[in-house]
Amino acid sequence: MENMAKVTINGETKEYPCGTSYRDIVNEYQKDTEAPIILVTVDGRLRELHKRVKGDCQVEFVTTRDHIGFSTYKRSACLVLLKAIYDVAGKDAVEKVEIHYSVGSGYYFTMTGFAGLDQDFLDQVRTQMHEIVDAKVQICKRSVNTDEAIALFHHHHMYDKEKLFRYRRVSKVNIYNIGNYEDYFYGEGVCLIEWADLIREILPEQMCRVTIEKDLEKGFDYRKITLEGFKGIEEQEA
DSSP: OOOEEEEEETTEEEEEETTOBHHHHHHHHGGGSSSOEEEEEETTEEEOTTSBOOSSEEEEEEETTSHHHHHHHHHHHHHHHHHHHHHHHOGGGOSEEEEEEOSSSOEEEEEESOSOOSHHHHHHHHHHHHHHHHTTOOEEEEEEEHHHHHHHHHHTTOHHHHHHHHSOOOSEEEEEEETTEEEOOOOSOOOOOTTGGGGGGGSOSSOOEEEEEEOTTTOTTOEEEEEESOTTSOSEEO
């Protein structure tokens, strides 16, 4: 007899065979949500849609309107972009592709060691991105030990990430892959801007400010650090 699990969603409990993917469950509810469901939480823990039901649990949906859902959507788009670039250009033709954070809400990317960056190439990348999406190529996560991650990124010529992991003390690293492309994403990042007052008119409304100035009352070698706008930290002088 097939093992069944009781899954509670929005106060309603249904039974599903153990091993059912959360994607299959989401497909039943997607039509009733205002935004695409991109992740789920299972008993409070975040899970990708390709993961499977193991037992009785409570499931909540995460959509692109949620902060973590929208962040996941952006990272997924970045992975699709990077895979498309290497698919079109060829892995050996590109030294490095970097996606940078910007002052605004968008990203921009730079390529090193590739001479064919023109509008025709960008059009081909756009087409390849649509083909990847239409093919529903899954983005999967796997956990590897740090030494394996170092060897992996050395093999992929991602020497900056290889160097990063040589200084990390954690034993496990989450690697994301889409088809034959693998990468590591490390949070939303922080964009630091020196002399930001020079571009005050284009800065976002929500930002944190760190002011460093001499504290001559204490001595020439002392500095006064003022923090403003940090969540959970009142404006204060350090």
